[in-house]
Amino acid sequence: MTIKTVQTQIQRWVKQGRGQGVGMSYNPWFTAKQVSSSGKTFRPKGIKNGREHLFLSEWEYFYFLLLDWSDSVVDVREQFPLLDSQLDNIEETIEIAKVLNVAHPIEPKTNELKVITTDFLVRFRDGSEVAVSFKPFKKITAREVEKMEIERIYWERRGVLWELITDKDVPVMYAKNVEQVHSVSDLSKYQITKSTVDKGKKLMEPLVMKRHRKLTDITNEVDDKLGLLPGNSLTIARHLIITKKWIVNMEQPIDVNAPLQIVQISEDVEKEGIGKYAN
Template structure:
């Protein structure tokens, strides 16, 4: 039988505690991620970008995290997204012991690492109340395998870490979910980037309504036409520029005001699909 790990086997140094406490103090003024792209020495693409919607710099540690961030941000019910969110190390150490799991650590020094959750998202429901959901992103092939049509979990050590996170958030009444690139595709991220170009665009409610009616009518009459052809048609009918019409479409997509199918890349030289 395996013995329960004693907490003293993993220690925490002063520098780790100081960094974590400073991060907690900083949160009293505004959010900042515990980890940034500068802190992570790993192979792969990282993204340090300014988000015009959250109006702050965002640090995403892989292409998959980038796409997941964009997918979550596209939801109408999202209030805020907090990435690279630190977990209290005293609590995660206790959870690891209770689960008979090894806490993330430097295997040479046995110094514990502060665990982070990739995204902690605050949503607002229809009644106006807010709730949070915690998400971890991992590439599908890093945690699953498919054998004879059956999907199995692999990398037990990784799932141990997920279990520690899940218990941490459960104690706070927060749902915890593991996402992969199958939950946030390249096309969805591409489309949101395209829509986001119109973030500062201004239009009246009446103009948006007029455009929505005109675009749906044009699409219904010729659903296989290229998107740019619909823009040209509406520009000719309204006397507005092609760019203005495109900005209206992007704004509508950004704010979920048109039932646009975003499963495929939206391109000017391709048809667009509406979910009517």
């Protein structure tokens, strides 16, 4: 194992902007091309920052959806590299591993030292940040604990809280409900204007609030009344949920073939979100 090899890679990737930036300008340390061979990847467009994110498992993807939904979160950076302050080496994580008397992570194929990455670096509305390591509960081995301790100390030195999140911490129904509506936060690709949204909302709300008819029956009727393409009113309904104009119980499944249970209609939603899942 050599430091020289990994430092050459670091310098090249840093020049490409990887692991740098915030919001829309952030670039994850790995690209989809590099990780696609290791299994299924998920690349949702974030609501917070408008950029495409990259996740290596469904559980990471679900956790991201909860963060992106939460009003207390303002930015999510995935695969954040644990480099020194000059972004040119991994001497700090090597030093931490030595202090702990544990082996530093390596690339299995090359047996070379590797850059450790944090799964999520989450920034909150109050300016604070939390570094999150996401691991399936059943895959937390003694060796994984050693590697996570290197990560924890790295962030502790920077005054950043580090947390371990597992699949047991993710409310699946909540995440799947967010998934249903997440992609329609931006309606520009559907060519649905704000005026059309307002008209659809005005027609649908009295019918939905009666809770007598399944949602698709109502949206089909509104499509006809407004002369919209089939499915546009359902897209608008989903948009109203993701933008929190219609507040629904996200812990119960959203079923478009059943009456939609709206808890509250709001034009200016207070910042409440689901911070308990983002902390």
